[in-house]
Amino acid sequence: MNILPREFYQRDTVIVAKKLLGKKLVRKIGNQEISGIITETEAYRHEDDPASHAFRKITDRNKVMFGNVGISYVYFTYGMHYCFNIVAKKSKVPAGAVLIRAIEPDKGIKKMQENRSLKDIKNLTNGPAKLTQALNITKEHYGIDLTKKSEIHITEGIKVKKIAESQRVGIKKGKELLWNFKIMN
Numbered sequence: 001m002n003i004l005p006r007e008f009y010q011r012d013t014v015i016v017a018k019k020l021l022g023k024k025l026v027r028k029i030g031n032q033e034i035s036g037i038i039t040e041t042e043a044y045r046h047e048d049d050p051a052s053h054a055f056r057k058i059t060d061r062n063k064v065m066f067g068n069v070g071i072s073y074v075y076f077t078y079g080m081h082y083c084f085n086i087v088a089k090k091s092k093v094p095a096g097a098v099l100i101r102a103i104e105p106d107k108g109i110k111k112m113q114e115n116r117s118l119k120d121i122k123n124l125t126n127g128p129a130k131l132t133q134a135l136n137i138t139k140e141h142y143g144i145d146l147t148k149k150s151e152i153h154i155t156e157g158i159k160v161k162k163i164a165e166s167q168r169v170g171i172k173k174g175k176e177l178l179w180n181f182k183i184m185n
Contacts, residue, residue: 001155001156001157003147003148003149003155004070004147004153004154004156005070005147006069006070006147008070009069009070009088009089010069010088010089012090013044013045013088013096013098014045014179016043016086016098017042017043017088017098017179017181018163018181020038020041020100021038021160022038022157022159022160022183023037023154023155023156023157024036024106024154024155025037025100025103025135025154026153026154026155027135027137027151027152028151028152029111033107034108034109034112035105035106035107036104036105036106036125036135037157037183038100038102038103038154038157039102039103039104039182039183040126040181040183041098041181042098042099042101042179042181043088043096043179043181044096044098044099044179045093045095045096046089046094046095046096049174050173050174051168051171051172051173051174052097052174053065053097054066054095054097058095062075064087064143065085065096065097066094066095067087068087068145069089070088070146071086071087071143072084072085072087072141072143072144073087073097073142073143074132074137074139074141075142077129080129081128081129081132082132082137082138082139083128083129083132084099084100084131084135084141085097085099085100086098100128100131101127101131101169101180102125102126102127102131102182104125105121105124105125105134109124112125112134115133115135115136116130135152137152161184162183163183163184164182164184165178165179165180165181166180167180168180
C-alpha cells in the first residue's frame with residue numbers, strides 16, 4: 001500500500017483529521033509489522049484552539065507542531081501514558097496536529113496483545129494510550145517522518161462512508177469545537 005505523501009497533511013488540520021479515518025497506521029518492530037485501521041481522531045490547531053498544546057507558544061514539548069507536516073508528535077501525559085499525533089496544517093498556519101485516538105487492529109494482533117498483556121481485542125487499541133502501548137510507541141518516536149517507509153508510517157486503508165463528529169475527549173477548553181471524528185460504517 002502507498003504511504004501517504006507530505007501533501008496529504010498540508011491542509012486544514014480538521015480536514016486531515018477526517019481524512020485520516022480509514023487509513024492504516026503501520027508499526028515495524030524488528031522484522032514484524034503490526035498495524036490497524038484508524039477509527040478515531042481529534043484535531044488540534046493553533047491560535048483558535050485553546051485545547052491545543054500549540055495555543056500559547058512554542059516549547060520543547062510542542063516544537064514539532066510548528067515544523068514540517070507529516071511528522072510524528074509523541075508526548076507523555078498524566079505521568080504514565082504516551083499519545084501519538086501527526087503534524088498537519090495549512091502552509092500559512094504556524095502549528096497543528098491530529099491525535100490518533102483509536103485503531104482497529106488488523107495485523108500483528110498477538111504482538112499487540114503481548115504488548116498490552118491483554119487478550120480482549122475490543123479493548124486493545126480503543127484509546128490513545130492503549131494504541132501506543134499496543135504498538136510500543138514511546139517518546140523515542142517523536143519527530144519521525146511518517147511520509148517515508150520507516151518504523152512508523154501511514155498508508156492508504158479502507159473507504160469510509162460515514163463519520164461521526166463530536167466534542168473532543170478529556171479537555172476543559174475548546175469544548176464547543178466538534179473536532180473528534182469516528183468511523184460510523
